[in-house]
Amino acid sequence: MKILFDTNAYIAEALLGEAATIAIETTLTASWRIYTCQTILDEIERILVERLNVQASHALLTKQRCRRRATLIAERPSKHRVPGDPNDSPILAAACDAGVDYLVTNDKLLLSLDPYESVRIISMAAFIDMLQDEGLIDSHK
């Protein structure tokens, strides 16, 4: 299984732990492959520092940790675009280029595109439910 977690998953893992940690750790334990792209890496750092007032050194560590655990998809011109939201297009394009099964996001505009070609676009809560259905976790908060 191939998964692309959007920025919210990594920020929630850093600041909250809880469900995001379970989702990412379970994905890794299941030996499913995690993909990311430079847009997500940059967003992790910028949003933690500029929007959530996290120390820059901690934001950098979080970005680097994401990079270590995921395969980086090179961003290039793509036909995959999010209508009305150019900022999300690199994330959708990376998901399509990587051929992921799931793009996990809480971005409402991205979620409204589900399914996009062969990519299921689901929320973090729905992903946790899917992990439960697969028998990979018992319960979640």
Next chain:
Amino acid sequence: MSNATVDEILTLIDRLPESDRQRLDEALDLRRESEWQKAAVQMRREAAERGIDEAAIDTAIHEHRYGS
């Protein structure tokens, strides 16, 4: 640390046999993970103090992407 020292370390790493390179990579990964885990304790404590939850994170991302 000077550039010369860094270069010397990199040269030493280049000379390591593959098995030692792998051990070094694993040791550095463990160190980086430990560093992040310590940072996460502080990030989570501060986030809890400020009342940051999943909705606040989603809002921060939304505002970053769509403007506020």
